[in-house]
Amino acid sequence: MGINYFNTLPLRLQLEELSQCRFMDPSEFNGVEALKGKKIVIVGCGSQGLHQGLNLRDSGLDVSYALREAAISGKRQSWKNATENGFAVGTYEQMLPTADLVINLTPDKQHSNVIESVMPLMKKDACLSYSHGFNIVEEGMQIRKDLTVIMVAPKSPGTEVREEYKRGFGVPTLIAVHRENDPRGEGLELAKAYAAGTGGHKAGVLQSSFVAEVKSDLMGEQTILCGVLQTGALLCYDKMIDSGMDEGYASKLVQYGWETVTEALKHGGITNMMDRLSNPAKIKAFELSQQLKALWTPLYNKHMDDIMTGTFSKTMMEDWANDDANLLKWRAQTQDTAFEKSTSQEADIPEQEYFDNGILMVAMIKAGVELAFDTMVSAGIIAESAYYESLHEVPLISNLIARKKLYEMNVVISDTAEYGCYLFSHTAVPLLKDFMAGLDTDVIGKGLALEDNSVDNIRLIQVNDAIRNHPVEIVGKKLRGYMGAMKALR
Numbered sequence: 252m253g254i255n256y257f258n259t260l261p262l263r264l265q266l267e268e269l270s271q272c273r274f275m276d277p278s279e280f281n282g283v284e285a286l287k288g289k290k291i292v293i294v295g296c297g298s299q300g301l302h303q304g305l306n307l308r309d310s311g312l313d314v315s316y317a318l319r320e321a322a323i324s325g326k327r328q329s330w331k332n333a334t335e336n337g338f339a340v341g342t343y344e345q346m347l348p349t350a351d352l353v354i355n356l357t358p359d360k361q362h363s364n365v366i367e368s369v370m371p372l373m374k375k376d377a378c379l380s381y382s383h384g385f386n387i388v389e390e391g392m393q394i395r396k397d398l399t400v401i402m403v404a405p406k407s408p409g410t411e412v413r414e415e416y417k418r419g420f421g422v423p424t425l426i427a428v429h430r431e432n433d434p435r436g437e438g439l440e441l442a443k444a445y446a447a448g449t450g451g452h453k454a455g456v457l458q459s460s461f462v463a464e465v466k467s468d469l470m471g472e473q474t475i476l477c478g479v480l481q482t483g484a485l486l487c488y489d490k491m492i493d494s495g496m497d498e499g500y501a502s503k504l505v506q507y508g509w510e511t512v513t514e515a516l517k518h519g520g521i522t523n524m525m526d527r528l529s530n531p532a533k534i535k536a537f538e539l540s541q542q543l544k545a546l547w548t549p550l551y552n553k554h555m556d557d558i559m560t561g562t563f564s565k566t567m568m569e570d571w572a573n574d575d576a577n578l579l580k581w582r583a584q585t586q587d588t589a590f591e592k593s594t595s596q597e598a599d600i601p602e603q604e605y606f607d608n609g610i611l612m613v614a615m616i617k618a619g620v621e622l623a624f625d626t627m628v629s630a631g632i633i634a635e636s637a638y639y640e641s642l643h644e645v646p647l648i649s650n651l652i653a654r655k656k657l658y659e660m661n662v663v664i665s666d667t668a669e670y671g672c673y674l675f676s677h678t679a680v681p682l683l684k685d686f687m688a689g690l691d692t693d694v695i696g697k698g699l700a701l702e703d704n705s706v707d708n709i710r711l712i713q714v715n716d717a718i719r720n721h722p723v724e725i726v727g728k729k730l731r732g733y734m735g736a737m738k739a740l741r
């Protein structure tokens with residue numbers, strides 16, 4: 252295990268790295284020009300590897316894959332992904348020595364081994380890229396000094412990286428150049444061209460740092476993006492079943508509920524999501540979200556603190572060294588939950604009903620997003636990054652649950668995110684036991700069923716003000732505005 256790079260930096264540089272975040276103007280991009288005619292070899296052909304490779308090739312770039320020997324001889328899924336899509340595939344020895352850009356898209360857990368094998372084969376003055384900075388920041392991987400090291404990190408699951416590109420767009424992306432490895436000062440141009448090749452520049456690119464990406468990415472995935480969705484899914488489903496509701500309906504409400512309510516979030520932030528509720532339901536959801544935030548704050552702070560100090564990565568790496576004992580145990584437990592084993596009814600639930608009968612789910616999203624955003628910002632992460640790692644990405648992860656429940660989410664996300672999701676959920680589920688016991692099906696499953704929807708005006712004004720003036724709404728409005736403008740320019 253290497254030395255945590257972030258912890259070796261003096262405070263001045265830690266703060267400088269954490270606060271690196273600049274929204275890049277579309278005029279700063281010159282398409283894929285800097286990579287035209289260069290040989291790009293992607294190591295690994297999984298969730299990100301396959302989909303980024305397809306986008307880069309469709310953008311006119313020369314893409315092939317290097318897979319480990321066993322994947323090729325065993326015709327594993329990664330080999331099938333690459334060959335069935337018409338890519339050239341070879342071993343490290345065959346592909347890497349002539350590559351100008353090597354993109355490492357293997358699981359984070361494998362990065363130290365992979366880089367130790369890849370690095371000696373790379374030609375002098377080539378470029379090495381990552382889509383997540385864990386290996387550099389948390390494991391302190393030292394890269395040969397002639398190599399440029401960059402990062403292009405889509406703020407999205409791999410499947411959606413491809414879907415958005417096919418729609419002629421992209422997903423917001425963080426790019427960075429490792430301050431220790433930019434010997435010829437060409438890192439930024441290469442990262443910009445790579446981001447453009449994936450379509451990211453059409454959705455918004457933040458020029459950031461390896462450190463800021465790692466600390467924000469880990470926090471987002473552990474809490475709101477995956478941890479809260481898993482926690483909420485299990486608790487909401489169990490509550491409905493314990494209250495005697497139909498299994499098929501409860502299963503459907505939860506499986507598709509996240510996707511439906513966060514679609515409103517995607518278009519108009521927390522404000523629009525909350526506006527989809529009746530006035531009494533909105534006030535109820537607001538109050539539930541305040542209670543949830545009070546309960547979750549110490550847990551969120553612990554996750555953020557453990558990420559910042561390196562305690563989280565150390566603990567996870569210990570689990571890696573222990574044959575993933577915790578990860579595998581938590582994975583099996585998740586697969587064994589009543590929600591995962593239930594079958595959703597065939598009959599559709601009308602779109603508005605997901606809001607009316609899912610008040611608690613709306614409250615969980617509001618609390619989870621705002622708290623993730625606030626906790627990241629209070630730790631020195633810039634608001635734009637915190638927005639992408641919280642509000643922006645929840646709908647994309649929710650789509651995965653709609654496809655095949657928690658199983659699909661945990662398969663598509665990275666191994667690091669899966670571990671962090673279970674870690675959070677493992678504590679968050681029992682933490683909410685008393686809170687859940689005090690609730691009824693009026694907030695999850697059946698709706699408020701009031702005789703009339705009248706509310707106190709003053710209370711409604713207070714609630715609306717609090718929702719609309721939360722800082723995540725301010726930065727979100729600005730960033731969604733940029734995305735809309737870029738989409739219109741296309």
Ligand SMILES: NC(=O)C1=CN([C@@H]2O[C@H](COP(=O)(O)OP(=O)(O)OC[C@H]3O[C@@H](n4cnc5c(N)ncnc54)[C@H](OP(=O)(O)O)[C@@H]3O)[C@@H](O)[C@H]2O)C=CC1
Nearest residue numbers: 295296297298299322327329356357361383408409664665
């Ligand atoms: N999943 C996501 O949506 C996101 C991931 N990222 C980052 O992208 C990177 C890739 O993650 P992800 O796409 O989830 O990874 P996957 O788990 O989907 O990719 C696995 C790929 O790596 C190969 N692989 C596995 N083990 C090894 C090994 N020991 N040596 C060489 N190759 C190996 C597999 O091939 P085989 O086993 O057949 O050899 C397969 O092709 C990570 O850094 C992650 O943090 C960033 C944003 C989102």
Ligand SMILES: CC[C@](O)(C(C)=O)C(=O)O
Nearest residue numbers: 407408472476664665668
């Ligand atoms: C949310 C999980 C993620 O960070 C991602 C898809 O962005 C990952 O590591 O998979």
Ligand SMILES: [Mg+2]
Nearest residue numbers: 406407468472
């Ligand atoms: Mg991420």
Ligand SMILES: [Mg+2]
Nearest residue numbers: 468472665668
């Ligand atoms: Mg991640």
